[in-house]
Amino acid sequence: MSNLYGVIRGAAKTAATQRGHDRLEVVAASWRGSIRTEVLHRKNGDTAFNVYLEGWQNTPRPTLRPSSSQFAGGTLLASGVLYVDGTAQVIARESQTLVPLTPED
Secondary structure: OOOEEEEEOOOOOOOEEEEEOOEEEEEEEEOOEEEEEEEEEOOOOOEEEEEEEEOEOOEOOOOOOOOOOEEOOEEEEEEEEEOOOOOEEEEEOOOOOOOOOOOOO
């Protein structure tokens, strides 16, 4: 049984779905850049997520002002955890320095 599920809605009449066991990644893009969301099933049962701002195709990554948390994969906008008990914690870029969450955190 999958731990993670994704749905994509666009011009098609029906939505496309995707399943994942430990990791699911979704990228939504325009010619000006993209947003990448990474969802991770953690060993303790919680679900972690990271949201990045990135470039698209040959377009460089957009620049955020003021300076932000830069990582090789893009600019980290937010991280958080959806806990097993139904509560959540979100860490926004503006609130503190971010480090991407991993399945082991």
